[in-house]
Amino acid sequence: MRTRPFPPPDPLSRRTALRAAGAGALLLGAGGGLAGCRSAVSAQEGAAAAGPKRGGKLTIGINQDFTPALLYTQSGESFQNRLIYNTLIRYDDQLKPHPELATSWEYAADGKSITLTLRDDVTYHDGRKFTADDVVFAVENLKKPERSAQLAATARTVTGFEKRGEHELVLKLAHPVSNLFDLFEFMIITDRHTVDEAVKGTKLNGTGPFRFKEWRPGTALTLTRNDTYWIPDRPYLDSVELRLYTQPDALLSALRSGQVHLSYQVSGKHLATLQSNANFTIKKYNTGNGAVYVGASVHEAPADSREFRQAVAWAVDRDRVVKQALGGYGLASAAPWPRSSPAYSEANRTHYTHDPGKARQLLKASGVPTKHTLPLGHPTTPLHTSIAEIVQYDLQQIGIRTELQPSDPASFQKKLISGTMPTLWINGHGFAQVQPATLAVSAYPFNEAKNTSGYGSDAYTEAVQDAWRHKDPTGAKALARYQKISDLLLDEAFIVDLAVQSAVQVAAKELHGPRLTKFSYLDLDDAYLV
Numbered sequence: 001m002r003t004r005p006f007p008p009p010d011p012l013s014r015r016t017a018l019r020a021a022g023a024g025a026l027l028l029g030a031g032g033g034l035a036g037c038r039s040a041v042s043a044q045e046g047a048a049a050a051g052p053k054r055g056g057k058l059t060i061g062i063n064q065d066f067t068p069a070l071l072y073t074q075s076g077e078s079f080q081n082r083l084i085y086n087t088l089i090r091y092d093d094q095l096k097p098h099p100e101l102a103t104s105w106e107y108a109a110d111g112k113s114i115t116l117t118l119r120d121d122v123t124y125h126d127g128r129k130f131t132a133d134d135v136v137f138a139v140e141n142l143k144k145p146e147r148s149a150q151l152a153a154t155a156r157t158v159t160g161f162e163k164r165g166e167h168e169l170v171l172k173l174a175h176p177v178s179n180l181f182d183l184f185e186f187m188i189i190t191d192r193h194t195v196d197e198a199v200k201g202t203k204l205n206g207t208g209p210f211r212f213k214e215w216r217p218g219t220a221l222t223l224t225r226n227d228t229y230w231i232p233d234r235p236y237l238d239s240v241e242l243r244l245y246t247q248p249d250a251l252l253s254a255l256r257s258g259q260v261h262l263s264y265q266v267s268g269k270h271l272a273t274l275q276s277n278a279n280f281t282i283k284k285y286n287t288g289n290g291a292v293y294v295g296a297s298v299h300e301a302p303a304d305s306r307e308f309r310q311a312v313a314w315a316v317d318r319d320r321v322v323k324q325a326l327g328g329y330g331l332a333s334a335a336p337w338p339r340s341s342p343a344y345s346e347a348n349r350t351h352y353t354h355d356p357g358k359a360r361q362l363l364k365a366s367g368v369p370t371k372h373t374l375p376l377g378h379p380t381t382p383l384h385t386s387i388a389e390i391v392q393y394d395l396q397q398i399g400i401r402t403e404l405q406p407s408d409p410a411s412f413q414k415k416l417i418s419g420t421m422p423t424l425w426i427n428g429h430g431f432a433q434v435q436p437a438t439l440a441v442s443a444y445p446f447n448e449a450k451n452t453s454g455y456g457s458d459a460y461t462e463a464v465q466d467a468w469r470h471k472d473p474t475g476a477k478a479l480a481r482y483q484k485i486s487d488l489l490l491d492e493a494f495i496v497d498l499a500v501q502s503a504v505q506v507a508a509k510e511l512h513g514p515r516l517t518k519f520s521y522l523d524l525d526d527a528y529l530v
Contacts, residue, residue, distance in 0.1 A: 111176025
């Protein structure tokens with residue numbers, strides 16, 4: 001079937017859509033993409049009347065430094081990817097793919113090939129034309145183990161390519177996969193000639209709206225406007241600086257003083273102080289951009305006991321995690337799925353609740369000794385530190401003593417990838433916000449082939465592979481497959497989900513138009529300052 005869902009983006013229609021989205025943000029509520037406070041809506045209505053303005057430097061406050069070695073790994077360090085690079089498609093909130101570098105596609109009825117029609121008017125920042133060879137390279141590059149790309153398994157299902165000119169490409173698949181378009185949104189199209197320089201952070205050559213200017217490790221990443229961007233008259237901004245703030249108070253101070261215009265890393269306790277501030281707009285992405293969890297290394301006692309892991313699941317007060325650590329911007333949930341996911345169900349979400357009595361019973365039934373203090377690892381971000389402290393307290397109430405073991409985010413990510421975590425750890429994961437099979441074949445904590453916890457079983461492998469090896473990710477049969485995965489995750493509890501996170505956008509009132517993709521890449525195509 002030939003699929004041509006939309007023509008190439010039209011600047012005027014996108015601008016109109018953006019204005020409509022801003023004015024209607026409150027109407028979307030929990031079922032839509034964004035929910036905003038009244039000040040956000042009023043400010044956007046004002047911007048709509050004034051219209052976009054060209055020029056200006058946008059400063060963004062981040063709490064994790066750019067890490068070029070993890071360029072192809074989705075993590076907290078992936079924030080800048082969509083500023084420098086493009087992807088083949090972009091999802092909307094309902095996981096419907098829209099054209100980006102691919103303008104249309106034809107998916108074979110048997111799910112074993114897909115034909116992509118590519119844009120023919122795109123150049124890299126160095127002037128080289130984008131062609132089908134760049135897509136071939138992008139797929140092959142993700143297959144390399146050194147890239148640590150979570151969607152490598154999906155990339156490896158592409159077993160062959162057939163070029164039909166410079167801008168038409170057939171991808172041949174070993175078998176159907178339900179998350180092929182997740183790959184197309186995840187996979188940044190980097191320059192195949194400078195990839196070694198890119199992963200060192202010395203040259204980042206893309207097709208995106210901004211060009212790489214300078215990376216000062218531990219300080220900032222600076223980008224400038226791409227005057228030859230393929231979307232006419234975009235971007236509006238002259239430059240962007242992603243400035244590092246490792247302390248939450250420093251980030252808050254920078255926002256209040258006007259040094260920073262935008263951040264998605266404001267700590268939960270500080271969000272409440274900004275809600276009534278007329279100088280800021282706050283937007284919540286309700287489709288779920290990740291979740292926070294307790295991980296367990298199942299080959300280390302006492303986490304090798306399923307009853308012990310279930311005791312942990314019953315012990316933690318998820319509502320407190322949402323209220324205190326997430327500032328109310330989240331959904332207490334024992335399952336990883338946001339409400340927008342086809343795999344979501346209320347029964348899964350509430351499978352574990354805060355029940356210390358039941359936790360103590362399970363702990364006693366497990367027979368594991370509790371006299372030893374267990375390590376509880378976590379990244380040193382304010383969010384994860386706050387959650388670790390809550391979990392430590394709740395576990396102490398049922399007789400499990402822990403010692404916090406903080407690591408800087410980059411080092412923590414490397415431990416996660418290599419599977420060298422302590423007995424218990426705190427972290428966040430993504431991939432539940434896209435097609436459900438992606439979580440279990442791609443995310444390091446859940447990967448059925450090799451996950452951080454060291455968990456594996458024939459039943460888990462069978463359930464995951466069954467959900468993944470189908471072309472259609474929707475429908476009653478697909479939902480039944482996803483439920484099998486959920487049942488195993490909840491019962492085995494090697495990952496104890498605590499809450500689905502809502503990305504929260506804090507922006508100065510003069511900034512309009514930023515958005516996040518499904519993989520939390522920042523899109524500033526339509527952003528402007530007034």
